[in-house]
Amino acid sequence: MAAESGRQFWKRSAKLPGSIQPVYGAQHPPLDPRLTKNFIKDRSKANALPMKSKKASSFHEFARNTSDAWDIGDDEDEDFSSSSSSLQTLNSKVAKATAAQVLENHSKLRAKPERAQSALSDMPTNCKVIKSSSEAQLSRTSEEACVRTPLQKQQSLPLRPVIPLVARISDQNASGAPPMTVREKTRLEKFRQLLSSHNTDLDELRKCSWPGVPREVRPVTWRLLSGYLPANMERRKLTLQRKREEYFGFIQQYYDSRNEEHHQDTYRQIHIDIPRTNPLIPLFQQPLVQEIFERILFIWAIRHPASGYVQGINDLVTPFFVVFLSEYVEEDVENFDVTNLSQDVLRSIEADSFWCMSKLLDGIQDNYTFAQPGIQKKVKALEELVSRIDEQVHNHFRKYEVEYLQFAFRWMNNLLMRELPLRCTIRLWDTYQSEPEGFSHFHLYVCAAFLIKWRKEILDEEDFQGLLMLLQNLPTIHWGNEEIGLLLAEAYRLKYMFADAPNHYRR
Numbered sequence: 001m002a003a004e005s006g007r008q009f010w011k012r013s014a015k016l017p018g019s020i021q022p023v024y025g026a027q028h029p030p031l032d033p034r035l036t037k038n039f040i041k042d043r044s045k046a047n048a049l050p051m052k053s054k055k056a057s058s059f060h061e062f063a064r065n066t067s068d069a070w071d072i073g074d075d076e077d078e079d080f081s082s083s084s085s086s087l088q089t090l091n092s093k094v095a096k097a098t099a100a101q102v103l104e105n106h107s108k109l110r111a112k113p114e115r116a117q118s119a120l121s122d123m124p125t126n127c128k129v130i131k132s133s134s135e136a137q138l139s140r141t142s143e144e145a146c147v148r149t150p151l152q153k154q155q156s157l158p159l160r161p162v163i164p165l166v167a168r169i170s171d172q173n174a175s176g177a178p179p180m181t182v183r184e185k186t187r188l189e190k191f192r193q194l195l196s197s198h199n200t201d202l203d204e205l206r207k208c209s210w211p212g213v214p215r216e217v218r219p220v221t222w223r224l225l226s227g228y229l230p231a232n233m234e235r236r237k238l239t240l241q242r243k244r245e246e247y248f249g250f251i252q253q254y255y256d257s258r259n260e261e262h263h264q265d266t267y268r269q270i271h272i273d274i275p276r277t278n279p280l281i282p283l284f285q286q287p288l289v290q291e292i293f294e295r296i297l298f299i300w301a302i303r304h305p306a307s308g309y310v311q312g313i314n315d316l317v318t319p320f321f322v323v324f325l326s327e328y329v330e331e332d333v334e335n336f337d338v339t340n341l342s343q344d345v346l347r348s349i350e351a352d353s354f355w356c357m358s359k360l361l362d363g364i365q366d367n368y369t370f371a372q373p374g375i376q377k378k379v380k381a382l383e384e385l386v387s388r389i390d391e392q393v394h395n396h397f398r399k400y401e402v403e404y405l406q407f408a409f410r411w412m413n414n415l416l417m418r419e420l421p422l423r424c425t426i427r428l429w430d431t432y433q434s435e436p437e438g439f440s441h442f443h444l445y446v447c448a449a450f451l452i453k454w455r456k457e458i459l460d461e462e463d464f465q466g467l468l469m470l471l472q473n474l475p476t477i478h479w480g481n482e483e484i485g486l487l488l489a490e491a492y493r494l495k496y497m498f499a500d501a502p503n504h505y506r507r
Contacts (some may be wrong), residue, residue, distance in 0.1 A: 277293065401464055
């Protein structure tokens with residue numbers, strides 16, 4: 001009886017102010033056993049034909065017959081292990097197939113020893129193994145074994161090769177280019193001159209940042225471009241000190257209220273969502289990092305009651321956290337143990353991540369208010385835009401009754417973070433922060449360019465389920481700066497053609 005009352009206590013209540021609204025496909029693609037049972041097999045037409053008679057004929061029917069991964073385990077015991085096991089059971093087939101594809105794709109790289117040798121030569125000679133708490137009993141490897149062992153992954157997935165997030169390779173293309181060219185050294189010097197001037201020229205800084213920001217100066221550049229730091233050099237230190245103290249003042253004032261009745265629903269959902277944030281990246285599975293994320297999201301939610309916390313906002317913290325962490329960590333941060341940092345450094349990273357995320361959300365808050373009208377408008381705008389850019393793709397969706405909301409909602413809600421590796425998201429946000437209204441306006445054209453990028457694969461699919469599986473599992477695992485640069489160039493071309501041309505934009 002006590003267990004039953006406990007489950008009822010944690011159920012979402014529509015009567016509570018700020019009650020969490022479920023978001024369709026915000027983080028994971030909706031998984032229907034009918035969609036996944038043949039995913040591991042060869043997706044030939046012979047296998048697809050028996051499924052056509054069962055396909056959902058509309059978005060609403062599809063949604064009714066689909067179990068959203070967000071609702072898994074929400075009404076179970078507070079311990080996340082039960083919801084995690086349910087999620088792993090539901091995702092096991094797709095997860096295994098995805099991991100198998102990753103391993104297959106990486107086999108070519110492993111088959112070329114000269115690339116592996118090149119990658120090893122770029123690593124610092126004093127690199128060391130960083131262990132998770134679950135591996136604390138293991139002895140450290142010898143000093144000459146410079147390759148860092150990844151933290152333990154989810155047991156349901158086979159071991160996957162580690163792809164750096166923000167290390168040297170992520171500042172180049174994913175093919176493993178040299179650490180820095182002459183041109184990149186020149187760009188870095190240009191950034192340093194701008195940032196060290198008495199009053200930084202923000203217009204010039206945005207112009208330099210559009211094609212990407214060097215890793216060495218990305219933290220301070222992001223603070224400036226987001227409006228968190230002033231352009232005046234003399235005011236920056238005092239501003240940082242004041243804003244960080246202000247954030248931890250919010251913690252002292254509000255964080256204990258997470259156990260109060262009118263905030264329990266919000267905190268409960270945040271507590272469930274945090275372990276699902278980038279579950280294959282060891283950094284975000286560390287308890288200390290998850291506690292930081294919980295504080296950031298809870299304080300933001302109660303200070304913005306118009307929207308409160310919405311599933312998907314948790315993703316928006318990760319790029320800022322990684323960038324500001326890289327200011328204190330020279331090597332790849334994917335496996336870095338944050339307990340090696342001092343308390344003051346962690347507090348600085350946490351406060352800066354909170355304020356920069358808040359600045360971002362200030363421009364797109366209508367994406368997360370009741371009924372999420374901002375996303376609804378952007379999805380409709382994307383449909384209109386694609387119908388003008390590529391009528392064949394648009395008609396292909398209509399023929400097989402694919403609604404844009406079924407795949408593009410997540411693109412808008414998570415700013416493509418679920419479609420791209422994190423290193424690509426960081427590069428993409430370099431441009432978003434340098435583009436006027438980048439997150440609210442330019443993102444539309446990036447989504448359109450991203451969709452047309454896969455036009456051949458889209459047109460090759462000739463059934464509803466095949467199209468949905470493709471659009472929710474696009475193969476971008478190997479993407480790097482080169483692919484993002486081409487995507488942004490195409491998005492800029494589309495913006496130039498359509499943003500100020502309403503007759504072109506609409507029929």
